Amino acid sequence: MYRKSTLPNNIRVVSEAIPYVKSVTLGIWIGTGSRSEQQHNHGISHFIEHMIFKGTENRSAKDIAEMVDEVGGQINAFTDKEHTCYYIKVLDTHLELALDVLSDMLLSSKFEQEDINREREVVLEEVHMYEDTPDELVHDLHHNNIWAGHALGRNIIGTVPSIENFNKPLLLEYYQNFYTPDNIVIAAAGNLTHERLVELTNYYFGKMAGNKKQGNPTVPELKPNQTIQSKAIEQVHLCLGTSSVSQLSPDIYTFHIINNILGGGISSRLFQTIREEKGLAYSIYSYQTNYSDAGLFTIYAGTRPSNACQVVELVRQTIFELKNKGITARELTKTKEQLKGNLLLALESSSSRMSRLGKMELTLGKYITLDEVVTNIDKVSLEKVHSITQQMFNPNTLCFTALGPISEEIYDEVKRF
Known part of the structure; x- marks a missing residue:
């Protein structure tokens, strides 16, 4: 059964109970992706996704990985053109652990410059790997061909110059503009009750504050060529x-x-x-x-x-x-x-x-x-x-x-x- 609630700070919580399974998958959805970026910070949504896994004020990156592994869970994330999602799949008995870990990652990541410098090299390697995968690269070229000059035409990962430009102030500015309660959906499906999910979500995310930076998105025009x-x-x-x-x-x-x-x-x-x-x-x-x-x-x-x-x-x-x-x-x-x-x-x-x-x-x-x-x-x-x-x-x-x-x-x- 589908249920929806909105917390006092405007975070939306949606769930679907599936009583015949033993798992729960929890996702934190952010309403931002590469479409929200400008030329100078192209790829920053994807880069922040990487940085969220690099440790918090309470846990190291290794601690996060071990906590999820110890209960047989799976944790990952992805960035798209219009949204970013961080998710965990665990046994239904570990729903609170999933919320604890994800809230810590989303709300208390450190964004240390040393980690940024190290992760920049990882993402640059990802760019070069992608350049060596023509059956994937051609689709990004195609989008840019059709929607030239528009954010939807750009790829998600960014370019070498834009990635080399990333630093802590730039990442924090983007994070503060878009990682806001009114721009977040917390979705869960599996063997759970909506009431318990809302209770836990309010406990771990209820103090989050801020409002999304308002933009003026334009509809892309197809350019035949x-x-x-x-x-x-x-x-x-x-x-x-x-x-x-x-x-x-x-x-x-x-x-x-x-x-x-x-x-x-x-x-x-x-x-x-x-x-x-x-x-x-x-x-x-x-x-x-x-x-x-x-x-x-x-x-x-x-x-x-x-x-x-x-x-x-x-x-x-x-x-x-x-x-x-x-x-x-x-x-x-x-x-x-x-x-x-x-x-x-x-x-x-x-x-x-x-x-x-x-x-x-x-x-x-x-x-x-x-x-x-x-x-x-x-x-x-x-x-x-x-x-x-x-x-x-x-x-x-x-x-x-x-x-x-x-x-x-x-x-x-x-x-x-």
Whole structure:
């Protein structure tokens, strides 16, 4: 059962009781990520996430790790473009320990300059490692290609110059601006009671004060173009993208269906044509990236340079066929069942349920039940799918990004879109 409360200091507490499990997953969600950053502090959200694990006034980094390990728990964190999450999964008998540890980390981290200098080297190594992973790097290049000059177009980790600029005053300023009660959601799922969670949360976080720094976020504008970056690697990595919708849009369910049919799984049209029938790529798929006020739809393929032009042409043909012939009633029914099955299977763990709670509260400010999601999926019609595909794959809204050993011929293939 879903429950929500708001503490006197405006921290929101959301929970879902799952009485048949023995675990609890607790997440502290902060409504800030790389989108909140400026050029001079690009990557600071991710860097602070690292620093939160480097010790507090009460515990060393080793103490934190040992406390969680001693009860068989798991602790981690991640930074996204619009939020940061710190989470622990433990047995249900250790819920208070989880809150004790996370509150200490979030409220009493030291941010010592010596630790900052050491962690800077770790993050710089992460940057260089990422540069050596072209099948991941190409997606960041693609976002920057589409949303050039906007914070959503920048990567999460930052750049070498911005990371080298980080110091204690800069980190504390950002922390104080965004790690505030009105910008925090505490989400938990598992074998717990909401009343006990609220009681413990108020004890450990109730004295936290401050207000989030108000900004003026702008909606990114898609800029259709081609970005082709030569790199001496074995494969060419290709991304073709267009606008999608925000997480708030009712059309998001139609986009999910189109994505699933086009490249969302091993039975999708792109996978079957390019990998199974032609053998031209090992990795070929499509995906959606949905934010609070914008979205992207992307097709990705990795292939040998000699196959790149043929892969681009097959992607073009597949999109053309989808636009002009649409989908069948059977395809629509099959895809709806697949989406519903994927959703329900993904929510079998307390971790995934906690994540869903936290994201919804931060982004939507409300909870959408599984029954509502299923109903919305079932409402999607053939006519709606056809209408959206006509809008999506307009040649004037397509962006192309390629990374690797590029031949001149690929320019001509892209122009055919």
